[in-house]
Amino acid sequence: LAKTTQPISMDSYEGQEVNITCSHNNIATNDYITWYQQFPSQGPRFIIQGYKTKVTNEVASLFIPADRKSSTLSLPRVSLSDTAVYYCLVGERAAANNNDMRFGAGTRLTVKP
Amino acid sequence: NAGVTQTPKFRVLKTGQSMTLLCAQDMNHEYMYWYRQDPGMGLRLIHYSVGEGTTAKGEVPDGYNVSRLKKQNFLLGLESAAPSQTSVYFCASSFADSPYGYTFGSGTRLTVV
Numbered sequence: 001l002a003k004t005t006q007p008i009s010m011d012s013y014e015g016q017e018v019n020i021t022c023s024h025n026n027i028a029t030n031d032y033i034t035w036y037q038q039f040p041s042q043g044p045r046f047i048i049q050g051y052k053t054k055v056t057n058e059v060a061s062l063f064i065p066a067d068r069k070s071s072t073l074s075l076p077r078v079s080l081s082d083t084a085v086y087y088c089l090v091g092e093r094a095a096a097n098n099n100d101m102r103f104g105a106g107t108r109l110t111v112k113p
Numbered sequence: 114n115a116g117v118t119q120t121p122k123f124r125v126l127k128t129g130q131s132m133t134l135l136c137a138q139d140m141n142h143e144y145m146y147w148y149r150q151d152p153g154m155g156l157r158l159i160h161y162s163v164g165e166g167t168t169a170k171g172e173v174p175d176g177y178n179v180s181r182l183k184k185q186n187f188l189l190g191l192e193s194a195a196p197s198q199t200s201v202y203f204c205a206s207s208f209a210d211s212p213y214g215y216t217f218g219s220g221t222r223l224t225v226v
Contacts, residue, residue, distance in 0.1 A: 034214050036214065036215075041219075041220070042219055042220070043117075043203045043205070043217030043218050043219055043220055044156070044203075044215075044217050045217065046213055046214035046215065046216070049212055049213070049214060087155065093210055093211065093212065102155070102157075102158075102172075103148070103155035103156035103157075104155045105153070105154060105155050106155055
């Protein structure tokens with residue numbers, strides 16, 4: 001099981017780009033990297049998933065170096081509404097092999113005006 | 114589409130009482146999960162199901178039972194509630210192999226007094 005390490009908290013200001021890095025030194029060949037966002041009193045929401053190099057969608061980008069031992073979630077031009085907890089998860093995309101996947105404490109991002 | 118719906122949203126129980134939390138999804142997902150989240154912590158997997166009529170234990174199964182009689186529904190039961198089960202409970206669902214991760218419900222806030 002690939003353990004993940006990410007910062008406990010980060011602060012940013014509106015309009016800035018935010019990069020949250022997650023370390024996963026023992027990632028396995030079949031593992032994907034998935035990021036979720038959670039607002040207070042809500043369930044986590046899928047943001048992005050990737051396996052290698054770069055993935056981009058309308059919300060964020062995910063950068064994964066060649067050795068895949070870390071990944072960086074990039075949020076362009078954050079706003080106050082991006083204040084949330086962000087979770088990095090590593091595991092097989094096939095749910096049958098993922099049932100011990102852990103949500104850690106996540107990174108609490110605070111965006112200031 | 115409603116996605117994942119959890120009922121009730123809030124509940125207060127006395128120690129020793131029993132209750133059932135209901136999770137319903139309308140996305141035809143094969144997999145369903147129950148998590149609990151305690152203050153300042155990530156989510157911990159209680160039980161999960163890989164299909165109708167099947168259930169399995171997660172990381173923290175003690176004190177809980179589950180049933181999945183229909184594909185769209187996943188029930189979480191507390192037979193004799195304890196104060197340690199005070200938490201926010203989240204249900205999630207997914208396809209067996211999904212590039213979009215899990216879809217979570219909005220949670221049930223349970224207090225056991």
